[in-house]
Amino acid sequence: MEHLSPLDAGFLEAEDSDPHISLAVGVVSIIAGPVPEFSEMLAALTDRAQDIPRFTQRLHTHPLDIESPEWVPDPHFDISHHVHRAALPEPGGDAELFALVAGLMEGRLDRERPLWQSWVIEGLSDDRWAVLVKVHHCIADGIATSETLGRLFDDGGPHTSFASDIRASKEPDAPMMPRFPRPSLNPLKWAGELWHVTTSAADALERAVVGAAELTVGVLAGAPNSSLVGPVSRMRRFSAARVEIADLEKVCGAYGVTLNDVALAAITGSYRSMLLDRGEAPSAGALRTLVPVSVRAMDDLGVTDNRVSAMLPLLPVDEPDPVARLTVVHERLARVKASGQREGASALLVAAQRIPFALSAWTIRLLTMFPQRSVTALATNVPGPRERQRVMGREVLEIIPVPPIALQLRTGIAMFSYADRFFFGIIADYDSAPDVDALAAGIESEVATLADLSGGRTKRRERSGHPPASAS
Template sequence: MEQLTALDATFLEVEDADPHVSLAVGGVSIMEGPAPDFDEFVAAFADRAPTIPRCTQILRTHPLDLAAPEWVDDPHFDITRHLHRLALPHPGGDAELFETIATVMERRLDRERPLWECYLIEGLSGGRWAVLTKIHHCIADGIATTQLLARFSDDADARGGTFATDIRAAREPDRSGPPSPPKLGLNPVRWIGDIGRSALAAAATAEHVAVGAAELTASMFSLAPESSLNGPVTTMRRFSAARVRLADLQRVARAFDVTLNDVALAAITASYRKMLLERGERPGRNSLRTLVPVSVRPTNHFGMTDNQVSAMLPLLPVDEADPVEQLRLVHGRLTRAKASGQSEGGSALVSAAKNIPFALTAWGIRLLARLPQRAVVALATNVPGPRKRQTLMGRRVLEILPVPPIALQLRTGIAMLSYADAFIFGITADYDNAPDIEALAAGIEDAVAKLVKASRTRPKATRKSVTR
């Protein structure tokens, strides 16, 4: 039996605290036609699902949360309870697909069964079909979800061929813990110097982590102005997507010597600014504090199904009108947030939770989740997807749409996913409080186009690669 970590369990506690939220993450693969027979679809997943332990396990909880929930094998596992078939109404375009995605994702997963579902969706225009996979967030974060979904594909090496190896966490050691002890050589005279340098490094690391944790905590108590972007949510959802070329983001990143993630967040900033103005609200400097999850998953943990993320809470510059200046500000603020140790501080806070009795952690999270919060206004998470085009059941995967959940009184959430030569922004929003979700998606595409235009008049930077 394997217990949930404190971070994994957090997603269950947050869901329990608000009956209007469902904390499942989704991925939609748009497939080249024709669609397979449903029996063939069931047979394919019946072969592959048992190779993923979480697909055949259920949660066993303890009275009064005296211990963390545990993963145990489901003695009554039945694959047919997790596979479903839907058909879109005519004409089967984005509007019909997005409405279906929102309807499926707003429903909570049954905790008496393994916490996943998969839908074969027929009737897409152009002879296409889709597969919507829904997984509870307590099972996996963004990277783990894409790795898990890759196991359903036809490609044996799909788990290794993703953009995830480009992110910092995959290349750099985690600095949230103490440094390794020095390797003492044969010369005793050098021991004192080596030990001294190690002690100084440990002190510097501890200070770095403490500053980052303090910044995160202070940000949570820094209230944003009254805004339509946060507040109580209903049970119904809307979904939309913005599609841009990965090459366009990379071109802008090279031209302005920033990261690809900076460009994506700048486009989101511009679209939120436009939406707030159209709603009659005045964007201020502290109007858009955004939860930006940061992966701390090393490459040798890519096969694990769990959550290994920290967070940063930057203020996105919606008060700035110029697209290029927005990009510069986003880059500067993200750089400062990284340098200040916010990610390492978040990891340290999560690690500290391991030393607290689970009951206290669970009760505390549920209490905090019920309290109104006006500090964080939006969610923007970047999920590296497969580098190469995939196939499922012999059919080509044309594109992949990420579907984030919303909770903690955030009325919109944006997940970004890179797949082959495309970069997709999947947007989930509360049905009643974000009827203009299509405008938010269109604004992102328009913002990227403006940055591409601006990049053509600027000499390319000398950087040899573009990091995430």
Template structure:
């Protein structure tokens, strides 16, 4: 029997605090060719779901939160409760698909059953169909969710871009790792001393980062239409880009791929704020940027292993290149300040408290109208190679983030094979311009690609590529 961690359970408590939110995450696979026979698909998913424990488990909760919820096997599990078949209205274009995605994701999952659904969507243009997987956030973070979805494909979980992330590349760094016995006993005392210094430095770094995160959460940002209560209804849109183009931009300007993506998001938000008649100030877009803390060894575990950073995205800056430079600078400062380690330390510390205290504290905090953060931007590394589903090629994978805590828009990014996707969830009433945000992101990438190409210096005579 497995208990939810404090971080896992916080998504349930945040959902309980606002009847207008559904904290499920989604992934939409756009598949080539006609849809498979429905009976064949049900049989295949019944078999593949059995290999993923969370797909056949339900939550067991305790009265008054006296203990953490537990995952237990569902004695009445029936895959038919989780598979749904639906068709798009004519003409089956992106607008129809996105409206259907929004309508499905805004509904809460039934907590009396395993917390997932699968929707087979037929009637897409160009002889395509789609599969929408919907999973409650208490089960998994972005990387764990993509791993679960990959296990439902024909080839299972293959190689992922997630192996490139910082947490996956770095050594454990724990005291136990640092104290591993050396071959030469004469080195033991030196090793213990270095481990002690490293542990002290890491603790100080985490404390500073936690204090910085706390200060930013408690500091109200600029009044903006991006922050405020949300309704129950949602809108969805998506932006698409070539991964090769984004990588070239990152090389041209000597920044990371994530910097390029966040700069494009900055450009998109600036465009819609100006279109709304608002002046994008320097404190208008404090953004929640989740950061993975998952090592390679933990890729197969279904839980949440994330921390967070809270950078200000420079929507006040009109120049795209300067936007990118500022994004790079602020993300670098946030990483070096210890925000990543501080956020992780806070949840680790809360896990040592009796669950009833942390549960009630999270419910109280999530009921308060926060005014410091205006947007969510989460980057989820996806599969490196193209997947197949029921013998058909998966052309695209669109991520679907939730929104909550007065954030009226949320953006999830996902890299898949040679493409990069931005999935945008928005409140129906307060963000009718979600498509404009998506187009602004695509325009931002195109502008940076053009400007990056113009910065290439001409080669000297006789110089070869």
């Protein structure tokens, strides 16, 4: 039996801290062609789910948290508890699809059963249909979820992923640990090697300590009053933005920044517009953003668990110029990476594994009970497959991520790269963020502006049954 790590279990504790939230993540795949017979789809998903251990396992918890929860086989596993049908009202566009997705993501998953559900969605316009898969965050982080759900596609095997581009995939060791060179056979070199190992360990420890301190200050720091944080209701809204990866790369080449810099700059500009439209001043401290960072090596892409660290950059929502905003985003991300926030968060997680689970569980439970107002946004980037996928012989046109919201954040944004496109999935509290569609449209507009300033946008390659990019 496999036990949950403190980070995995922490998502359960955070969910328990607020009856209005569900800490499940989702993926919406929009597929070309006629919807298959439901019996065929159910049979295919039954076969493919059997190859994903977590899809046939449930949680077993212990009284008084004497041990962390563990995964055990569900002796009564029944695929009909997990796969459902849904139909959209006419005209079956983005508005209808996104409203359904929001409603399906609101409810919590039943902890007496394996923590996932799926819906085959019919009635989508332009001869399309969709599949929503919902998985609890305690099972896996974004990359592991993407790799796991990839097994539901027709090829069912490993696919070439944008995950190979991330920093952690090229680092086999934990980020807060130094790499120790293989000892030389020459005794005359031993003293120098020992000095190198000692100083590397000291540098790594210093970075982890400084990074952990910066994260603590960021969490405890005060922030201007903002409508972006506060109590949330049980209901959700969902929207999405779609952009061409070629446009993002064009901006990267023009300004010497990364793709993630461009995406975060677009998010920053859209939040700025949202705050202005709400009559709020986008001040310098208004958008401290939780940015999860993968620490998963390439060899562990198929491991189903959470392997993430975190950074808390202040995004420059106060900067009115889009190019200057992009430059500041790039500089601030470079600074927080250099400061050791990533290493500091990882070190805290490793420390949590060294203490009794009951202590870590009750600590998380206590901390999540207190309202926080310093972090105002979530932006997580999940690399997806480079090649186009198929389900039941039909082409997967789009893959849109659905993040959760918690800890009084009223909006959350997940980014996902698939083939030649980049998707922003935006979840929001129904009552306090009715302008979620404007947030999505603002992201598309910001990318378009930066691409135009970089020499012009890439002309969209139209695909059969694939509508132009737009937010509902």
